[in-house]
Amino acid sequence: MGIGDDAALVTVPPQTELAISTDTLVCDIHFFADTDPYQLGYKALAVNLSDMAAMGAKPRWVLLALTLPDHLVRHPTWLTEFSRGFYALADEHDVALIGGDTTAGPLNIGVQIIGEVPAGKALRRSGAKVGDDIWVSGQLGNAALALQHALQKMALAPDEIACCLPALLMPIPRIILGRRLLGLAHSAIDISDGLLADLGHLLKASGKSACIALADIPCSKVLKNYLPHPAAINCLLAGGDDYELCFTAPKIKRHCIEQLANEFAVPLTRIGEIQAGNGLIIKDADGNVMTWETRGYDHFNA
Secondary structure (H helix, E strand, O other): OOEOEOOOOOOOOOOEEEEEEEEEEEEOOOEOOOOOHHHHHHHHHHHHHHHHHHHOOEEEEEEEEEEEOHHHHOOHHHHHHHHHHHHHHHHHOOOEEEEEEEEEOOOEEEEEEEEEEEOOOOOOHHHOOOOOEEEEEOOOOHHHHHHHHHOOOOOOOHHHHHHHHHHHHOOOOOHHHHHHOOOOOOEEEEEOOOHHHHHHHHHHHHOOEEEEEHHHOOOOHHHHHHOOOHHHHHHHHHOOOOOEEEEEEOHHHHHHHHHHHHHHOOOEEEEEEEEOOOEEEEEOOOOOEEOOOOOOOOOOOO
16 A cells, blocks of 8 residues: 555565665755756655665655745646656656655655565675675766866866766666676675775775775776876776665676676776775776775765
8 A cells, every 4th residue: 555544555576675775965965956856856766765775675665745935836847747757766666656655845855765685695795705706887987076076176078077077966776786686796885975985885894805906997088088087087097976786796696797788788896806804995097096085975064
């Protein structure tokens, strides 16, 4: 039972666990006030779907809480377009909106998502093993580069911003990939706060260290053109908003993972290796250890 009562009721198949996550998007912190409402509706769901992907879960249900300022309440076109973007992605992944809330105030979007995963099989941050390859999906840094342009901290050419902007406004959650990694990957996390920050979370949960190579981190030709400028390196390592998967898997699974890349036409790139100990080592193109202070997005100093 969905919308229409004090709470929704859901039935969970036998031998299944629930994966539950929530995200809050605050105007002028997580998105600009003039963001296209269709794209904002899409992204509000996409960032939650990405959490499901990182757990290898099948997303099933979602709840949406909206705080709306008066000027948007008086102009329902905004809400219509927001809903259209939200439902477009929900329909694509067969996710049902089963409840939520609306209230008046500064624009704020809260989404809670619930998915299913076979009992005991979910991908977790804590499963990395010494000797595992470290993989990332897609390309990193484009969203952060587009944001730097929007903040007038970097100036991109029209064709460059056209390449980078979709990663910021309408990221692609790797749902199918995440589910196919069940039984292949030892651990996983989605890259929302930046590669260094999120890989760092995985390493801390697993009690391991890692060594990665800057030159192996996949990025677009646009971002590569700005390397080795420090701002571009920061977009790649710590920019965030990528919503790609970072996962670890044993070396004997390389062929299987490469097959997944071909099957889904999604780049899957090995960027390093899990090691014993603590910490994260980054090596530059010459094999020298880099020092990089910025690790990723800080939720309380944005």
